[in-house]
Amino acid sequence: MTARELILGRLRAALGGPEPVPVEVARDYRGAGSVAADLDVFVGRLTDYRATVHRCVDADVARTVGGVLGGRQIVVPPGLPGHWLPDSVTVVPDDDLGVERIAAADGVVTGAAVAVAETGTIVLDAGPDQGRRLITLLPDVHVCVLRADQVVATVPDALARVDPHRPLTWISGPSATSDIELSRVEGVHGPRNLHVVLVL
Amino acid sequence: MTRSFLGMPATAPPGVGHLRGSEPFPVAARRALSDAQLRRNLGHATATIRSRSAAVVGEVPDWPQLRAAGRAIKTDTMARLPELLEQLEAAVAAAGGTVHWAADAVEANRIVTDLVRAAGADRVMKVKSMVTQEIGLNEALLSAGIEPVETDLAELIVQLGDDRPSHILVPAIHRNRAEIREIFLRAMPGVDPALTDEPAALAAAARRHLRQTFLSTRVAVSGANFAVAETGTLAVVESEGNGRMCLTLPETLITVMGIEKVIPTWRDLEVFLQLLPRASTGERMNPYTSMWTGVTPGDGPQTFHLVLLDNGRSAVLADPVGRQALHCIRCSACLNVCPVYERTGGHAYGSVYPGPIGAVLSPQLTGVEDNASLPYASSLCGACYDACPVMIDIPSILVHLRGRVPHPKAEAAAMAAAAYTMDHPALYAAAQRAARLGRLAGRRGRGLPPPLSGWTASRDLPEPPPQTFRQWWAER
Numbered sequence: 281m282t283a284r285e286l287i288l289g290r291l292r293a294a295l296g297g298p299e300p301v302p303v304e305v306a307r308d309y310r311g312a313g314s315v316a317a318d319l320d321v322f323v324g325r326l327t328d329y330r331a332t333v334h335r336c337v338d339a340d341v342a343r344t345v346g347g348v349l350g351g352r353q354i355v356v357p358p359g360l361p362g363h364w365l366p367d368s369v370t371v372v373p374d375d376d377l378g379v380e381r382i383a384a385a386d387g388v389v390t391g392a393a394v395a396v397a398e399t400g401t402i403v404l405d406a407g408p409d410q411g412r413r414l415i416t417l418l419p420d421v422h423v424c425v426l427r428a429d430q431v432v433a434t435v436p437d438a439l440a441r442v443d444p445h446r447p448l449t450w451i452s453g454p455s456a457t458s459d460i461e462l463s464r465v466e467g468v469h470g471p472r473n474l475h476v477v478l479v480l
Numbered sequence: 481m482t483r484s485f486l487g488m489p490a491t492a493p494p495g496v497g498h499l500r501g502s503e504p505f506p507v508a509a510r511r512a513l514s515d516a517q518l519r520r521n522l523g524h525a526t527a528t529i530r531s532r533s534a535a536v537v538g539e540v541p542d543w544p545q546l547r548a549a550g551r552a553i554k555t556d557t558m559a560r561l562p563e564l565l566e567q568l569e570a571a572v573a574a575a576g577g578t579v580h581w582a583a584d585a586v587e588a589n590r591i592v593t594d595l596v597r598a599a600g601a602d603r604v605m606k607v608k609s610m611v612t613q614e615i616g617l618n619e620a621l622l623s624a625g626i627e628p629v630e631t632d633l634a635e636l637i638v639q640l641g642d643d644r645p646s647h648i649l650v651p652a653i654h655r656n657r658a659e660i661r662e663i664f665l666r667a668m669p670g671v672d673p674a675l676t677d678e679p680a681a682l683a684a685a686a687r688r689h690l691r692q693t694f695l696s697t698r699v700a701v702s703g704a705n706f707a708v709a710e711t712g713t714l715a716v717v718e719s720e721g722n723g724r725m726c727l728t729l730p731e732t733l734i735t736v737m738g739i740e741k742v743i744p745t746w747r748d749l750e751v752f753l754q755l756l757p758r759a760s761t762g763e764r765m766n767p768y769t770s771m772w773t774g775v776t777p778g779d780g781p782q783t784f785h786l787v788l789l790d791n792g793r794s795a796v797l798a799d800p801v802g803r804q805a806l807h808c809i810r811c812s813a814c815l816n817v818c819p820v821y822e823r824t825g826g827h828a829y830g831s832v833y834p835g836p837i838g839a840v841l842s843p844q845l846t847g848v849e850d851n852a853s854l855p856y857a858s859s860l861c862g863a864c865y866d867a868c869p870v871m872i873d874i875p876s877i878l879v880h881l882r883g884r885v886p887h888p889k890a891e892a893a894a895m896a897a898a899a900y901t902m903d904h905p906a907l908y909a910a911a912q913r914a915a916r917l918g919r920l921a922g923r924r925g926r927g928l929p930p931p932l933s934g935w936t937a938s939r940d941l942p943e944p945p946p947q948t949f950r951q952w953w954a955e956r
């Protein structure tokens with residue numbers, strides 16, 4: 281008998297009967313589409329978790345990125361809109377870069393798949409403007425550019441919008457720990473600085 | 481094939497892993513109670529998390545509905561566990577992962593060790609995971625000549641301090657900053673001797689210490705918070721980014737999960753991703769949640785193994801009252817509200833699963849005779865039930881398990897528990913006050929009054945607890 285047969289047999293024996301009894305799940309909580317996203321709440325949540333928020337129009341994204349990362353080396357995913365990048369940065373496109381090269385960069389600029397207002401969360405799905413998971417992990421500064429229409433109200437809204445078959449990273453503020461006397465420290469292993477550029 | 485041929489539900493084997501303490505709860509608790517520093521650290525930490533969690537839970541208008549949905553989804557999951565696991569297996573395989581089944585800790589350790597060897601590695605990096613502590617994976621790897629590196633800050637503190645975790649969420653909750661600095665200075669290679677005990681400086685030291693490990697280690701081992709049967713998606717919830725490092729950087733990822741972590745549908749995540757962070761760390765959302773389905777060409781590990789572990793869970797499932805202990809999402813809220821945990825800390829429970837959930841889970845995983853004092857490690861005050869985001873009725877399971885404890889051992893445990901309480905003036909005074917109230921109310925005596933009634937009722941199944949103990953706790 282394989283371990284698989286053994287375990288499944290044990291579980292069926294544990295449940296006692298051949299017919300599983302279906303259990304009704306009442307979904308009377310606020311599901312997808314039940315609440316409108318509030319951008320001010322989103323900004324408030326991000327700030328609360330020590331992310332820095334910039335609001336601007338699309339034409340000013342490059343200037344905003346330059347204000348954060350000007351003069352530095354930044355990794356860029358292959359599908360990032362070129363007009364988001366200022367001349368003042370040294371662009372290192374991610375064409376299968378080695379980890380050491382990515383880790384040596386000062387920052388990374390990406391788009392996002394969706395964001396959750398209530399929790400101040402950005403979701404990356406490794407789309408062309410976001411790139412491999414690695415590039416948003418090793419550099420110390422992550423600048424994430426979001427369109428206002430990508431912000432949804434709740435976690436159920438965001439789950440309904442993303443594809444489970446893509447690798448997903450849900451980011452709520454910079455890397456943090458509370459392991460030492462419960463005092464929150466920003467920045468352990470992930471980027472220590474998270475900037476969100478909200479394009480209105 | 482008959483069912484008996486297929487095997488009956490089995491408890492976790494002894495001699496491997498960390499589900500059994502070396503001494504009964506009251507004995508270990510007595511030692512913990514005499515450690516003033518430990519009690520200060522615990523009191524501060526649990527009070528801090530409690531108030532943070534209360535604040536963000538209060539923000540959610542539909543919290544009761546989410547809790548009820550969480551409970552219903554878990555009840556449904558347990559009723560259909562075999563078919564959901566088969567569905568998960570098929571979905572993971574279709575996405576390019578390989579699924580292994582481990583009947584117990586010994587098998588799981590062997591599977592992981594063989595996979596690491598097959599990958600040609602002599603070091604693995606680990607994301608904090610209760611289940612790999614449960615099975616004693618680190619010890620198994622070490623004895624096979626493989627070095628396990630814990631990457632979670634608290635786990636690192638525990639590993640460098642040659643210590644044991646004492647809390648599900650904050651394993652080094654029993655250590656303060658000065659102690660952590662000492663541990664780093666003693667055991668972290670190349671550490672700056674001028675290291676201060678500022679939390680930010682200590683975290684930065686860990687960042688420097690682990691960076692090269694992350695970049696150069698080819699195999700990682702993780703646990704899982706959730707596994708979606710419908711899609712084959714695994715989810716890991718974390719804060720520091722060490723989880724992302726381990727899930728993204730290596731060539732090979734091995735995820736070990738208890739079979740109860742499966743959930744039926746993608747949509748079910750919308751319930752648990754709201755319940756878990758708020759109940760757990762008291763955040764609206766934890767800094768990082770990673771989800772992956774099999775392997776993604778060009779992004780992350782190109783080899784993915786999922787190890788599905790029983791190790792006593794089938795025996796828990798076999799008990800219609802006790803099986804709801806399998807609903808646990810390991811948020812640790814029940815620890816943080818527990819007056820017993822707050823006084824004794826996690827080590828007293830012996831098992832890697834401490835606090836109220838440990839008191840009901842460990843005895844069921846091992847067979848109640850091997851953790852006979854744990855069902856008594858509670859005052860039955862009910863605070864855990866109120867705090868639990870998936871509404872596990874821990875007090876009822878405790879009472880049920882007390883009825884299953886072999887009598888002689890139970891009595892011994894209860895007597896020792898009573899003795900430890902009487903050694904402690906604050907608890908004893910409370911018991912006296914409660915006794916007076918009990919007499920005034922004309923209750924018929926049955927052993928000692930609250931809070932001792934719960935610790936001494938070994939022959940009679942106690943009634944659901946009165947409010948007295950909690951009122952006392954709130955007002956003390």
Ligand code: SF4
Nearest residue numbers: 808809811812814868
């Ligand atoms: S029993 Fe409930 S409160 Fe305790 S850790 Fe599990 S889910 Fe959290």
